[in-house]
Amino acid sequence: MFEEIYSAVQKITFAPFNNLSVKRDDLIDPYISGNKWRKLKYILAKAEEEKKTHLVTFGGAYSNHLVATAAAASRSGLTATAFVRGEEVQNEMLLLCSLFGMQLIFTDRESYRDKQKLFQQHFADDEKSYFIDEGGASPEATIGCAEIIRELTETYDHIFCAAGTGTTAAGLLKGIQQHQLNTKLHIIPVLKGGSFIEDEIVQHTPLSDHLNLHLDYHFGGYAKITPELISFIKNFTSKTGLLLDPVYTAKMFYAIFDLQKQGIIGKDEKILAIHTGGLMGLFGMRDKF
């Protein structure tokens, strides 16, 4: 039983889904989960190469990236600082950041916009500090995400992934191109107006007709949820034993369910969903369930 759970790819046998497997990147680590580890892997390597000992990054108060960076820094013997967007608040994510030793600097939305300036103002004279963009967006991050494709031992007709900034999507597309696969990549932006994801992707790799953006599964916008999505999560988790977070992975699995239901994806076509982790996001929304 546990072998199946911890193996990297898990098959889903829950009735409305056909031919669906899940890449369990959520099992990578409880705090440096899923794609956040994929993104940080080569960022940390570069910081180390440049002999940096202090990571400086940026995020909202519920950012999975901040927790991941804080945890990764503490395990690598590095220190970390985060500029947190908005007024001072406390929540379980920031508690974890603090416990991992991350220094938090709450920053008003206006100043937050210019991240390079914030970095320069606070850490310019400090040769040990390393700038990591919001969400880890960087060329290094796409290299780490492309490795998801390299690890696959089977081929799939379709690969699905949720997108916030699109960096993970860019890495996956790069991986598909590098391995010359015929797999279609389906990206589910979790924000409204997600077509900007293409702009992010072309900064890293050429667009190709492997890429399918699905712009209609944002459920009202970033971190917005509906009763339909909640009942989907409850049903899915009770039938599969797989937890979903309402911000990212639930919207992706809902999209797969809906595209299969509509027959846009045929019953015989093999699908792989990337479970990008982020389960702590669930607890920030406990009052919605």
Ligand SMILES: *Cc1c(COP(=O)(O)O)cnc(C)c1O
């Ligand atoms: C951050 C995150 C994403 C989005 O990744 P991007 O590279 O920003 O598109 C997807 N899923 C989870 C669980 C995340 O935490």
